[in-house]
Amino acid sequence: xxxxxxxxxxxxxxxxxxxxxxxxxxxxxxxxxxxxxxxxxxxxxxxxxxxxxxxxxxxxxxxxxxxxxxxxxxxxxxxxxxxxxxxxxxxxxxxxxxxxxxxxxxxxxxxxxxxxxxxxxxxxxxxxxxxxxxxxxxxxxxxxxxxxxxxxxxxxxxxxxxxxxxxxxxxxxxxxxxxxxxxxxxxxxxxxxxxxxxxxxxxxxxxxxxxxxxxxxxxxxxxxxxxxxxxxxxxxxxxxxxxxxxxxxxxxxxxxxxxxxxxxxxxxxxxxxxxxxxxxxxxxxxxxxxxxxxxxxxxxxxxxxxxxxxxxxxxxxxxxxxxxxxxxxxxxxxxxxxxxxxxxxxxxxxx
Numbered sequence: 001x002x003x004x005x006x007x008x009x010x011x012x013x014x015x016x017x018x019x020x021x022x023x024x025x026x027x028x029x030x031x032x033x034x035x036x037x038x039x040x041x042x043x044x045x046x047x048x049x050x051x052x053x054x055x056x057x058x059x060x061x062x063x064x065x066x067x068x069x070x071x072x073x074x075x076x077x078x079x080x081x082x083x084x085x086x087x088x089x090x091x092x093x094x095x096x097x098x099x100x101x102x103x104x105x106x107x108x109x110x111x112x113x114x115x116x117x118x119x120x121x122x123x124x125x126x127x128x129x130x131x132x133x134x135x136x137x138x139x140x141x142x143x144x145x146x147x148x149x150x151x152x153x154x155x156x157x158x159x160x161x162x163x164x165x166x167x168x169x170x171x172x173x174x175x176x177x178x179x180x181x182x183x184x185x186x187x188x189x190x191x192x193x194x195x196x197x198x199x200x201x202x203x204x205x206x207x208x209x210x211x212x213x214x215x216x217x218x219x220x221x222x223x224x225x226x227x228x229x230x231x232x233x234x235x236x237x238x239x240x241x242x243x244x245x246x247x248x249x250x251x252x253x254x255x256x257x258x259x260x261x262x263x264x265x266x267x268x269x270x271x272x273x274x275x276x277x278x279x280x281x282x283x284x285x286x287x288x289x290x291x292x293x294x295x296x297x298x299x300x301x302x303x304x305x306x307x308x309x310x311x312x313x314x315x316x317x318x319x320x321x322x323x324x325x326x327x328x329x330x331x332x333x334x335x336x337x338x339x340x341x342x343x344x345x346x347x348x349x350x351x
Contacts, residue, residue: 001119002102003041006089006170007034007061008054008080022056024107025064026227026321027306029234029288030270032064033221034107036234038071044116046103047073050096052080052089085192090174091182099176104195106170110230112216115171121212122173128207129199130173131155133166134218142167142220143196145211152211153203155196157188168196169218177207224321231304232286235268254291272307290324297330 007024024034034051041049049068053061058079068075078092090104103119115132122130131152133145139162146154146163156163172195181198188194203209219230238250246259249267253259257271260278265271269283272291277283284301293305296312303320305311311328322328 001046001123002097002100003046003049004090004093004096004102004104005034005037005041005049005051005107006086006104007051007058007107008056008083008089022054022058022061023221025060026221027288027290027304028110028221028227028231029238030272030290033110033227033230034061035071036110037105037107038065038073040105040111040115041103042071042073043114044119046119049073050076050078050093051107052078052092054083055081083192085188086195087182087185087193087198090195091179091193094176094179097176097179101173101175104172104174106220108221109170110219110221110234111169111171111214112218112233113214118171118173118212121210125210126208127173127210128175128177129202130210130212131199132169132171132214133211134169134214135165136167137165139165139167144168152209155200155203157194157196166213169214170220172199178202227304227321228286228302228319231288232268232302235270235286235288238268238270249285298328 007022025032038049051061051065062077065071065075076096080089080092101123103115118130118132136142140158140160143155143157144159144162144164145152145166146156178198181201182193184201185193185197188197199209217233219226219233221227221230235250238252246261246264248265251265251267252270254271254273254275256274258276258278259265263277263281265283266285268285269287271277271289272293274291275289275293277295279296281295281297282299283289284299286302287300288304289295290305290307290309292307293309297314298311299316301318303317303322305322306324308324309322309326313328313330
């Protein structure tokens with residue numbers, strides 16, 4: 001079986017973070033979210049993988065993953081360019097897939113557990129397609145499954161009146177038959193080719209469509225709050241591997257970290273390599289600090305601080321995502337007194 005990771009999309013709800021890179025490279029617990037997706041595939045024994053790239057800094061994806069050898073797999077890349085929908089992205093992979101069965105996973109959707117159980121059910125069956133669902137409290141925001149006598153009969157994209165609470169998770173198993181049905185599609189109202197419509201055509205032709213439901217959590221990391229929630233869920237899975245007087249709870253600390261005696265880390269948390277934490281800094285629960293950061297005097301909680309950031313402030317930072325190479329400094333030495341800001345487009349700051 002082959003694997004396809006969709007690494008495109010505009011990421012408009014995550015700007016300004018996505019002005020300079022794809023959303024799937026945003027780190028969660030110090031690892032790009034798409035790397036978790038890659039590991040779902042390799043853990044299931046899928047080593048031939050194709051990444052579909054969008055038009056936002058695709059070179060950064062290639063630079064990070066390379067040919068896949070560092071991740072125990074072989075990675076090919078296909079440029080989708082403009083975001084024309086999941087079905088369009090899948091259609092570009094027909095040469096890569098050949099005659100094999102394959103799995104498609106959105107690069108920004110995270111789950112608890114593994115996909116091997118789903119893969120085994122699909123491989124051992126005569127299904128033409130197999131979808132993975134989860135129960136949602138907000139089904140109107142997603143593609144929703146409709147059932148009759150426990151049989152899947154319909155898929156509806158973001159319905160006003162959902163027929164069930166079971167939604168698509170962005171994990172799809174297909175045979176090459178799907179390519180024939182994608183060719184029949186026309187653009188939707190949002191000018192995209194919808195994979196739900198392609199599966200719906202399979203259903204109308206009485207093709208054999210299977211499904212299963214995720215037992216654990218599932219996160220669509222499309223917003224800042226979603227990313228912070230995923231960060232929380234993954235940090236909760238950590239182990240207490242540090243034994244220090246000023247480190248409490250589940251905390252993972254990288255190489256060459258400097259932690260002053262007057263600072264405190266209370267987990268769950270993760271601290272990247274070569275990071276300096278000093279001058280009465282408090283790192284609170286559900287915080288991820290990247291590599292090569294310097295944190296002084298601050299109190300930080302439920303936040304993601306990316307690599308090479310410098311924070312020297314007595315303020316408290318909560319529920320925040322701080323991009324790479326950011327600088328946050330005290331403003332009390334400015335004359336006249338005030339706040340000095342340098343912000344990109346679509347920034348939000350609360351003072």
